[in-house]
Amino acid sequence: MLSITTLPSSTQHDPTIVTGSPVQRALVEQWLWITFLLLCFLDTAWLAVTSLTLSSNSWWMLIRLLPFAMLCMWGSVRLNRWPRFKLLCEGSLFMTVAWPALRLLNHLTMTTGLPLADIQLAAADNMMGFDWITYLGLLDRAPTLLGIMDFLYTSLSIYVAAFFIIVALFSREPLMACREFISIFFLSALTFSLVGSFFPALSAATHYAPLPEFNHFDPHIGAYHLDHLVALRTDIDHRLNLANMPGLVTFPSFHTAIGIIAIYCCRSMPLLLALSLLLNSLMIASTPLFGAHYLIDIIGGTFIAIAIIALYRIGSRLPVHIPPIDDRAPATNSY
Numbered sequence: 001m002l003s004i005t006t007l008p009s010s011t012q013h014d015p016t017i018v019t020g021s022p023v024q025r026a027l028v029e030q031w032l033w034i035t036f037l038l039l040c041f042l043d044t045a046w047l048a049v050t051s052l053t054l055s056s057n058s059w060w061m062l063i064r065l066l067p068f069a070m071l072c073m074w075g076s077v078r079l080n081r082w083p084r085f086k087l088l089c090e091g092s093l094f095m096t097v098a099w100p101a102l103r104l105l106n107h108l109t110m111t112t113g114l115p116l117a118d119i120q121l122a123a124a125d126n127m128m129g130f131d132w133i134t135y136l137g138l139l140d141r142a143p144t145l146l147g148i149m150d151f152l153y154t155s156l157s158i159y160v161a162a163f164f165i166i167v168a169l170f171s172r173e174p175l176m177a178c179r180e181f182i183s184i185f186f187l188s189a190l191t192f193s194l195v196g197s198f199f200p201a202l203s204a205a206t207h208y209a210p211l212p213e214f215n216h217f218d219p220h221i222g223a224y225h226l227d228h229l230v231a232l233r234t235d236i237d238h239r240l241n242l243a244n245m246p247g248l249v250t251f252p253s254f255h256t257a258i259g260i261i262a263i264y265c266c267r268s269m270p271l272l273l274a275l276s277l278l279l280n281s282l283m284i285a286s287t288p289l290f291g292a293h294y295l296i297d298i299i300g301g302t303f304i305a306i307a308i309i310a311l312y313r314i315g316s317r318l319p320v321h322i323p324p325i326d327d328r329a330p331a332t333n334s335y
Contacts, residue, residue, distance in 0.1 A: 027090040027179050032186060036094070039101050039190065046108045051237045058242035062100065069096050087168045087178050094182060095164070099157075102189045103245040109197030110232045110248050117199040118207040121251055124296040132204050132295075133211065135288055140214040149286035152279060153255060159283075160185070163262055172268060181265045184312050188257045188305060195304065196249030200233070202226060203250065203292030222292030253293050256301030257308075259284045264309055 047053070075089030125132065139146060152159065164181060171177040203223040205211065211219040225246040231238050232248075247254055259280035266273040287293040 028094045036098050043104045053239050055239045055241045061243040084168055084174055091178055091182050100242050106193040106248055118201045121294040121296050122207050125294050130295040140216050143216040152283040153286045153290035184261050188308050192249050192254045199251040201250035204294050205292040222290050251297045252300030252304050253287050253297040255287050256284050256298045257305035260305040
């Protein structure tokens with residue numbers, strides 16, 4: 001029999017407050033799955049009303065993801081005795097299916113033909129007294145640091161996956177920590193794609209060309225996405241390749257948001273928080289070079305990430321209805 005703590009009269013009959021309950025909210029909550037399905041509908045509708053198509057490589061990539069997704073689905077159902085590994089499976093399943101849909105939306109939103117915003121973004125930097133070329137010159141004096149920055153910036157997918165694994169395995173409250181990381185990450189990726197569609201830009205490296213020569217890097221290294229962006233803006237019959245979709249959002253900086261989110265989600269783990277502060281600060285500092293970002297992109301990414309975190313915290317405090325529990329049901333492992 002379950003032990004139910006006696007509650008004050010004002011809450012004694014409140015079905016949302018149950019002590020000793022084996023029932024828990026899912027890692028990926030229903031509203032997040034609904035948002036994902038709406039995202040898929042938007043992607044599909046966009047493809048249907050335009051002449052854009054997915055390449056054959058895209059379909060093969062999705063097929064190759066199926067075994068991993070099915071393994072994660074199995075683990076989500078069968079690993080109840082190992083709750084942390086169950087969390088890994090649940091989170092990995094959602095991220096595996098959500099990431100291609102998010103990347104596709106990012107590329108689709110760059111086909112609107114809105115005017116490029118490079119001039120306005122550079123003007124904002126000038127108002128703040130930020131000199132992009134001078135900043136690159138400072139980085140050129142630290143070749144060892146450049147190697148670390150390069151790895152942190154270009155390994156975003158690996159970085160996100162590794163961070164999620166660490167949180168799931170070592171957090172004191174893994175369910176809460178993993179849920180907020182996945183939710184905030186997904187909402188941020190969706191928000192940044194939508195906001196970024198109104199500020200399409202080539203890159204700071206392109207805007208400030210011709211650039212001086214540097215000793216330790218090619219200053220155009222962060223403009224790796226240009227071919228994709230130009231093709232989406234000029235070729236109405238462009239074939240999209242899900243296996244090769246670099247991020248196209250200049251303003252706001254999504255890498256900056258990931259850094260802010262990672263730092264926030266480490267707040268209950270002091271050692272990991274210290275390491276996260278160091279690594280993510282370096283990643284954010286690398287965005288002007290390796291992402292060819294303007295300073296205003298970083299500022300915008302910071303503010304939007306903080307706003308999404310704040311909204312999530314407010315939403316997570318809203319009461320959640322838990323259905324009545326049959327006290328004859330056997331208890332299950334908790335997180």
